[in-house]
Amino acid sequence: MAGYFKNIIDGTMSLISGMIITNKVCWQKDITLQYPHQTIKMTPRYRGHIQLVKDPETGTHSCISCGMCQKGCPSGCITVKGEKREGVKGKVLVQYDLDFTTCSLCGQCVENCRPGAIEFSLEYNLASPRKEDYHFDLLKRVEEQK
Ligand code: SF4
Numbered sequence: 001m002a003g004y005f006k007n008i009i010d011g012t013m014s015l016i017s018g019m020i021i022t023n024k025v026c027w028q029k030d031i032t033l034q035y036p037h038q039t040i041k042m043t044p045r046y047r048g049h050i051q052l053v054k055d056p057e058t059g060t061h062s063c064i065s066c067g068m069c070q071k072g073c074p075s076g077c078i079t080v081k082g083e084k085r086e087g088v089k090g091k092v093l094v095q096y097d098l099d100f101t102t103c104s105l106c107g108q109c110v111e112n113c114r115p116g117a118i119e120f121s122l123e124y125n126l127a128s129p130r131k132e133d134y135h136f137d138l139l140k141r142v143e144e145q146k
């Protein structure tokens, strides 16, 4: 008989403590979002795929086509091409492609870039079953960026 009442008391205490926890959590600030309808802003130190930095003053990138990012990339996922143009000092960037399928986000390219022309983007919302969707034309992207 004593065991019967003990079980009832234990069950009631367990229910009360569960309800106290539930009530406490109910009033706490939400830490989850209704993804994909809501998305978070990533912290500045987040490493998304690399991108060319757009200089707000010139409205364009500052890549000098030196190829140091491409040379330093251990995964060989960067293709940079520049060409000489008449009347222009140095090379003009004509191609900057990234194959994000093999990028390890090591950061070597960003470190190698002396003019600071590339950075990690804050993009994390990438999901596709198609490999082609992870091949980025970074030159086109920076030109289209508002
Ligand atoms: S982060 Fe590393 S792997 Fe990715 S493109 Fe840069 S150097 Fe290559």
Ligand code: SF4
Binding pocket: 062, 063, 064, 065, 066, 067, 068, 069, 070, 080, 112, 113, 114, 115, 116, 117, 118
């Ligand atoms: S992004 Fe930087 S390292 Fe790469 S080619 Fe341009 S200037 Fe050189």
